[in-house]
Each structure stands twice: as C-alpha cells, then as structure tokens.
Amino acid sequence: MAADFNWAVGGEAGDGIDSTGKIFAQALSRAGRHVFTSKDFASRIRGGYTAYKVRTSVDKVQSVVDRLDVLIALTPRTIEENLDELHEGSVIIYDGERTTMQDVEIPEGMIGLDVPLKSLAEDAGGAIMRNVVALGAACEVAEFPIENLDSALEKRFKDKGQKLVDNNKEAARAGRDYVADEYADREFDYDLETTDEDYVLLNGDEAIGMGAIAAGCRFYAGYPITPATDVMTYLTGRIERYGGHVVQAEDELSAINMALGAARGGARAMTATSGPGIDLMTETFGLIATSETPLVICNVMRSGPSTGMPTKQEQGDLNQMLYGGHGEVPRFVLAPTTIDECFWKTVEAFNLAEKYQLPVYLTADLSMAVTEQTFSPDTFDMDEVEIDRGKVVDEATIDDHMSESGGFQPHEITDDGISPRAFPGTADGAHMSTGLEHDEQGRRTEDTEMRVEQVDKRNRKVETAREREDWSPREFGDADADDLVITWGSNEGALAEAVEILDDEGQNVRVLSVPYIFPRPDLSEDVAAAETTVVVECNEQGQFADLVEHDVLERVDRVNKYNGVRYKADELAAEIKSTLEAGVEA
C-alpha cells in the first residue's frame, strides 16, 4: 500500500470536472484524510483538456507528485496528457460506451475499467450524474467507504433538494457495485483508511478572502481576472455579513481608485488582481504611496508577459511589484508561502498597511490560488487575529498634530516617519491628500527643504518597520547542513517534501522559505555559512536570486522553472541534487 494516493478526473472544460474533483476531495477531507489538489485548466469555457487532481494521505500532503494511481478519463486526451504520471498498475476508469472512448487504448501494464457511466447514471435518474457514478467506481477501487462520499454529495446538492441528493447517492453506489461485480477478480492495491480528524479544505484565494474579513477589511473593489477572481467571489455574499461591500469595477484603474477612496474614508480596503491588472493599477500606485494611504493590493501571479499563459503558474511579477511606477515609491511586498499563511499574511498585510500608511502588495501565485489543501480548523484561530490600526487620531488627540496656523498635519515630520491619520468626520481634521509633493498639511509645495523632508520621512517609515517588525524567513530541513536552499512563495510545499526525499538519499540541506520580499530578511550570514546556496523559484530570470545576490554580495546558484507548471516534490529533489552536484556556476 502506498502512503499517499493520487487520483484525477479529466475531460473537457464543461464536463463538470471541477465539481466532481471537489466532491471527491471533500469526501476525503471529511473522512479525516489530508488532501492536496491541483488543476490543469485552460482559458476556455468548453472543450480542450481540463483535470482536477487529488493527492491524499493520512499524513500532511503539501505538494503534487509525478504519479497517478487512479484516473477517471472522460476523453482519450485525458489519458494522453497523463502518460508521464501513470505507471504500471494505474487504474483508468472510462466509459467504453461513449463514442469517443470506444477505441481507447489502455497503455501496457495499466488496468482499464470500462464502466458504463452514462447508462448507470440514467438508471439512477439522469445522465448528468455520470461523473458521480465514476466517483463510486473510484471508491471501490480505492477501498474508500462510499458513505464518506454521501456527506460531500449532501454538501454539494442539498440546496437543490433531497431527491437530487438521493439520486446522486444511488448513482455513486451503482458505480461502486458495477466495479465490485464486473471486476470481482481484480485486486487493487489501495486502502484509503479514514481517521477521526476534522479538517477544513480551502484554496489560497479563499484563505486570502477569509483573512481579509478577519482583518476587518470592509471594502473590496476588483475586476475579474484569472487566477484572482476567487478572492472576489469568496468575498461576495460573505463580507456583507460583516458590514462590508464588494464592487465589480469597470476596470482595474477604477478598482484601485475605489479602494483608495474607501481607504481615505477610513475603511480597511483591498483589491486583488493578477499581473495584467497590476500593470493598470501601477498608474495609481505612486498616489497611494505619496498620499500615505494604507491599502492592500493582492497580486495572484500567473504566467506573463502580456496575456502570457493565463491559466499557468509563474512567479514573474516580483520586479514589477518591487519597482513598478515612476518616481521612488516606498512599499511593502509580502509573499505567503503556504495556503494557511495566505490567511495570516493577509491579516498582517492590513496591519502593516495601516501602521506604516503605505501600499502593501500581498502576492500569491496561481498554484497556491487554485489549490485546495486540508488544515486543522485551529490553524485559523480567529482569537489569534490582532488588529493594529496605527496612529489614528480622534477629536481628543488631534490637537497635538496641528500646525501653527491651526491646520491638521497628516504628513507631520516625525522621528519614526509615521504621521497621524484623521478619518473624514473627525472635527478639525479636514485636509488634502495629493499626488503632488506636499507639506505637513498636505498642501502642494515645491519647497526644496520640505521636499527632502517628506521623501526622507516616507523612507524613514520603512526603516522603522525594519526595526519594529519580525521579517524572519521560515526555516526547515537540516539546520547544520552545508548546503542552503532558499525559496519564496508557493514552492515551499514541494520543497518541504523534496527535503525529505533528499534526506532519504543522504543529501541534507537547510531551507529558508522567505515570505517577506520587501522589507526582507538579511540572509548574508546564512549564505556565507553555506557551501552552496541554491535559490528556487518559478521564473526564468531568477528575480529573487538577484535580490539575494544584491543583499549578500555573493553569487548563488539558481533553480528555475517557467514552463507553466508548478514544481513537484520528486522533480524538485532531483533538480536540487543535480545542481548541488554541479557546483556553483560563478
């Protein structure tokens, strides 16, 4: 029996692949198994190839691997697309009655289970349930009690009536019984045990959305774009319960300006988009920074440049977020490294934005955004959420921040660079916020001394933040190892599993996973202490490796992937091993 089980359902867009996969993932999660899902999808509504993959184990799983044990193939292409991952003994469930599947060839050494999905579904109440029949068949193959599927089916269909739920349950049983009867002589090598653990199953976009509500975000404006749309759909219908609102803006230019307006109104506000949207939002970025407006801008990266590969993985926007916009603009860039951290870093982003009164980029990437993973519900302990709104003045304290002529000073020159904030409605707090260089009261100025004082003040906030906040990286692997692997963003999961594989092969490495891009931890001593340093990231140019080299004044080695597919644990282990063996390319 393998420790983990890898399953997929694949077909054309429009075949209901996503909801079928989600039902199975939820059934596993509810049965106390860990789940990690991934999606192959294209930018189209119908046709093409799309798949939903599930990796499950009783232990934590945080990566995809190059192995597929059971595949539900609705199209011949589904088999072709997965030949590399299928292995001897892999089970392929298909409907041989389907015209396109009649002549399908099951690759040598694999087990083809021809199940009349459509006919069985029709018997149970409707052809539309054929995927559920397939799920039932998969349960039989994996020795996964079908009752676990029931609660997932109830969750999925309960709004549509008990009859539909019952029909689906029946369809699942029809699939299970068919395999049990027709393939009774077959021995399958799987046994998906269940546990009493409680898990929640969510993706990165949902974690960001939940984090935003927890952090007191009340206003969201956005424009739909893959793979950030799930943040918006998550918030819609939920944020209202907490007194908030979501606006679908006419474009990203508008979205960020609406969020800016709400933030000037005193709300915790956010927008989320992907690279092409960041391009447009960059227009307003300098205004946010120089008017010292707290705002969280979430960038769920996808493959670029331009329209690039819109449904594929990449971490190519780092430089854009660090340097985008004319002039010199202070900003923070946070990059959560896991799905649960998407929640916590969102909370942190709102606090940092308000404490330091500047724009904060919160960046995830496609793999993390559309991947679901199981966590213990305690991972998201709402009692642990802390809110720090920074230096907000009210009618009692505003008097300490007035100019000699009696005007409120929202850009007061202070030792730590942080000035007082007054929300509209605060008596005597009326002031101008502007993209023009300004004096302490926010009035336009081109005075040479005031210009320098304001620039220095804005930059001093960053220095203050460096001193006051904890920018440490996450560390795992062997702390005493000679070799150091550094990564950022969503690669952490694959790397954590790669470290175990390397460990089994006698290769010890120390890993630093960096969630803070700016400000970021000083890794000089870590790199100096290592024999070889490898920076792993999903882009071609090694944008984070460049930053590390800039910081530590030393060359590092690079492992890069930019074919649109995330790192898999086994592949990454091999890649790191060969890079370490080759030595530094100085």
Add this chain to the structure above:
Amino acid sequence: MSSDIRFTDFKSDKQPTWCPGCGDFGTMNGMMKALAETGNDPDNTFVVAGIGCSGKIGTYMHSYALHGVHGRALPVGTGVKMARPDIEVMVAGGDGDGYSIGAGHFVHAVRRNVDMTYVVMDNRIYGLTKGQASPTSREDFETSTSPEGPKQPPVNPHALALASGATFIAQSFSSDALRHQEIIQEAIEHDGFGFVNVYSPCVTFNDVDTYDYFRDSLVDLKEEEGYDPTDREAAKDVILDNEKEHQGVIYKDESSVPYHEQHGVDEDMSVIPDGAPESATDLVREFY
C-alpha cells in the same frame, strides 16, 4: 454639523493660481456656497479632484479631499461614499478628466447612481497644457494640436449620461452665480448621482466659448414655459438639440434609488472591532 457654517469656511489658505477671470473661480464659489447652504461643513465633506486646472480646486477648498490621478476622480469618490455613507462627497474635474481619459468611469459612475455630486468644469479646451483640443471642443476649433480643428464631433456629456441611465443631469454657467449655486445645491440634494456640467470659460486659450458667447446664447430651462425636467423625452430633445445652449436642471428622476439603498450599503466602514469580527469562526466552518 453646525448651522453657523459659512461658505468661506470651505476656502483654504492657498490662493488660486488660476488666470485672472478664469471661470473656475465662479464654479468653486458656487460649490462652496451650495455645500454650506445644504448644511455641510468641511469636516464632513470629501472633495475629490482630478488633474488639470480644474483639479486644483481641491487645493483651494478646505475639506477632506483627495487630488488624484488624471481621470480617476469618480472611482475615488465612489469608494469614499461606499465606505462612508455619512460623508458628503463631491467630485470635481475638467472636460478632459471626465470625458476623455475618464470617460469610461463617467459612464459607469452614472450607471451606479452613487449618492454624490459630480461637477465638470467644462471650458472646451486643455488649459494647463496650454491650449489643445478637448473632447468638448468644437469640430472646427483651431488649436496647437488641431490646426484645422479636431474634425470630429464634440462629446455630448448630457447624452452620454442620459443613455447611461442618469438620474440627475444639469448644466450651469459659472458666471451666472445664483443659478449655478442653485443648480449645484439641487444636485447635492438629489438622491443619487447628481451630474452638473458647468460652462467655466478659459479666458486664455479659448476665444470662442467665451463669457459673452454663453451669456448671449444660454437658454435657461427654468424660464422655458412648460419644461418639465422629470420628463425624460423632453430632456432628450433638449440634450440632442445642437442648435441651442441650455442651462438648468435638464433631467431629474424623482424615483431615483441611490446605490447604497439598492445594495444595502449603509454602515460607516471605518469602524471595525479590535480583533476578528464576532462569528468569524463561521467562515472556517464553511470549509468543512
């Protein structure tokens, strides 16, 4: 809100750098008077300004304000109003800001019908960049970038607004101080998006659309016998009449339901709890 607010309380201590005689002085005075007259004060008012000569208005007025990016004033105003329904929001900009770079936002702001006032200081020219054609310049208006005129019809902002489902469309003239103030006041009091295009002559770069021209040609709808601004068809005729210049409230939908009522957005979003909201754990449970 105190009742002893005077319109001069809305004046900042910055002296306008507009050219002497600029229409924007009158436009601004009318806005300040209308704000004071409708019971607002600088601390509960938020003015959003665009870029250009008109964009400087936020600097010369005293209130909570944002002087933003060119063309994006309406989205900013929308955000302020949604977050703070208790705050009076007034957005001001020029014809370039509103009908050229910001034209897309104009259409959608009209559709949303957020309860705010939008004042466009329309001088039919780009002044701050020293005299180029604007989206409302006449077809044959010669400028440095259109030596033979733009040779394209000017944008008809009222028609754009009407077609986008506007609930309040008005035209005023900065030099007709009383009428201008009266019209702005009506826009402020309107439940929804109050749109006022203001003829605000540029005395330096536009020698066609002058004070004299508007004074001689403007027909006040208030004095037109039988004109009913709640009659959409009548408004359409006025708006599409290219032969005449009008001032007054052109169209007003008295059954207008503003955005915050349509969507139930009525809370002051600046107030949040010290930790996660009560019952936030429900969000976690949804993922079981």
